[in-house]
Amino acid sequence: MTIYAAHVVDTPGDPFAGDPAAALAEDGALLVCDGVIRARGSLATLRAGHPGEPVTRLDGGLLVPGFVDAHVHFPQIRAIGGLGMPLLDWLEKCALPEESKLADRAYARAVAAEFLDGLVASGTTSALVFGSHFAPAMDELFAAAARRGLNITSGLVLSDRILRPELLNSPETALADSADLILRWHDRGRLRYAVTPRFSLSASDDMLDACAQLLGKGVWFTSHINENLAEIATVAGLFPGARHYLDTYGRHHLITPRSVFAHNVHPGDAELAMLAEHGASVAHCPTSNCALGSGLFPLRRHVERGIGVALGSDVGAGAGLFLPKEALQAYFIQQLLGDGGLALTPAHLLYLATRAGAQALGLGGRVGDLAVGKDFDAVWLRPADGSTLAVNLRHARDTSDALARIFALATPADVAGVWIRGERATGSLDAEAGAVGAPAAVAGDVLVDAEVVLGLAEHHRERQLAVLEFDDGELELGRFGGQQRAQRAHGHVVQLAEDGLPALGGRVQGGELVADRVEPVQRRGAPLPDQGHAFDRVVRAPAAHPVPVEEHQGHHASVRHKIVCGYYPSAAI
Numbered sequence: 001m002t003i004y005a006a007h008v009v010d011t012p013g014d015p016f017a018g019d020p021a022a023a024l025a026e027d028g029a030l031l032v033c034d035g036v037i038r039a040r041g042s043l044a045t046l047r048a049g050h051p052g053e054p055v056t057r058l059d060g061g062l063l064v065p066g067f068v069d070a071h072v073h074f075p076q077i078r079a080i081g082g083l084g085m086p087l088l089d090w091l092e093k094c095a096l097p098e099e100s101k102l103a104d105r106a107y108a109r110a111v112a113a114e115f116l117d118g119l120v121a122s123g124t125t126s127a128l129v130f131g132s133h134f135a136p137a138m139d140e141l142f143a144a145a146a147r148r149g150l151n152i153t154s155g156l157v158l159s160d161r162i163l164r165p166e167l168l169n170s171p172e173t174a175l176a177d178s179a180d181l182i183l184r185w186h187d188r189g190r191l192r193y194a195v196t197p198r199f200s201l202s203a204s205d206d207m208l209d210a211c212a213q214l215l216g217k218g219v220w221f222t223s224h225i226n227e228n229l230a231e232i233a234t235v236a237g238l239f240p241g242a243r244h245y246l247d248t249y250g251r252h253h254l255i256t257p258r259s260v261f262a263h264n265v266h267p268g269d270a271e272l273a274m275l276a277e278h279g280a281s282v283a284h285c286p287t288s289n290c291a292l293g294s295g296l297f298p299l300r301r302h303v304e305r306g307i308g309v310a311l312g313s314d315v316g317a318g319a320g321l322f323l324p325k326e327a328l329q330a331y332f333i334q335q336l337l338g339d340g341g342l343a344l345t346p347a348h349l350l351y352l353a354t355r356a357g358a359q360a361l362g363l364g365g366r367v368g369d370l371a372v373g374k375d376f377d378a379v380w381l382r383p384a385d386g387s388t389l390a391v392n393l394r395h396a397r398d399t400s401d402a403l404a405r406i407f408a409l410a411t412p413a414d415v416a417g418v419w420i421r422g423e424r425a426t427g428s429l430d431a432e433a434g435a436v437g438a439p440a441a442v443a444g445d446v447l448v449d450a451e452v453v454l455g456l457a458e459h460h461r462e463r464q465l466a467v468l469e470f471d472d473g474e475l476e477l478g479r480f481g482g483q484q485r486a487q488r489a490h491g492h493v494v495q496l497a498e499d500g501l502p503a504l505g506g507r508v509q510g511g512e513l514v515a516d517r518v519e520p521v522q523r524r525g526a527p528l529p530d531q532g533h534a535f536d537r538v539v540r541a542p543a544a545h546p547v548p549v550e551e552h553q554g555h556h557a558s559v560r561h562k563i564v565c566g567y568y569p570s571a572a573i
């Protein structure tokens, strides 16, 4: 258990449903256990109720829920900034040539890592991700998201006409490949699958039919709609029997409470009524809409009909992954709409960047705010001393005013910490590789034989990283590294208690756990049975990633901790 002392701010209420200020909540501390928020209140109250628990102080700035991005394209992370084109030209010249490169699995692997690390660095911990047209690239994305513990809903992008030939699939292949991916990834940990036709412009009735067949499996659905006038006219020509753009999906029963449609900048009243009737949500992508000149999103018309609206960065048409920037642009758009706009308060902006997305993705019971029982997915926004944002926060009148200044000024550089289900994450797993050969072990360190590190790292085919995880007293090796084990891994793993003496240990031989139960070391300071040598390597969690050590009375010891072992060239060992 850890108590986090911070200025905690979230929107458990819905600012669109009543007094926006009443939707905001704030507190001074959270108690987190096993990645879940167990208590919330003042620091004094939580300390009194849980004496002896460690306190992590997050002084300055605000601690807010992890951001939720309801529409972002992972294959476009290298294609941001293509200015001066409307949608269809931008797709042709900017986005689709880059997306074609993901046919190369190694390329897709690198892009997936860049994309997910970018999300984390921007404070985004949950996302509905528009995938790739290539199934192996989707395997790479899902595997990389699992390693990071992110809440990712995504799927293979399906098209069978008009786009570049290498991006097209037949409905039969689309069906088979999607079904395979659903089997492999849907509902695995924090991953879920979303059936994803690119848009009905590039998906025939047969392809949309295939999509409908996949929906029966409890997966999600996402696509684009009503983004740009030329696109809308083209779709009308392709579907002469459809009543409107949304009907091209509706005729195939693709509008459900698990459907999220991106953009909807130019909806007809009948389309809004249909979205509301079926409980589908809309992802509003403000910087993308402005960059492509698509139009000004009619937020008021959506809200008045009770349609859920979340925020999407829509990278690469959008101007980056940082959701507060999207919220600010959403505010600008509503201001520009004048009387037709909906004046947004700081509570609206925080809600749009967090809880609105969680609601749209059906994750409102787990993330999106920092209430008791929710996963501890959080972002600590704390600007550098002396920065313009720090100056402004010092002069904020109240919490709402502080939020306004954060939305006006914050950038990813102000993200001082991100937690994913209670684990502190940084932007890159590579950067988290522990230090080797640290001269002195201290409390919380995990001592690992060099052979264990090397054997696991060598085995981990993609990132040359491996994971050791203490999970409720069980030691798991290579948990995210696939089914195989590292044949060369052998040695010992020990974690130290607060007093610096061995507290828990496990033994590995030939890549297998000899004793898969982590044994509490009976006598503090005594060597492990059959172990007469000193540990020659210390894998230390980085300072930003504190190692919790927790002991219970009696025989049971419970430690949840994950250590990422880096790959070390032999010269360093």
Ligand SMILES: [Zn+2]
Pocket (backbone or CB within 6 Å): 071, 073, 130, 224, 262, 314
């Ligand atoms: Zn998009």
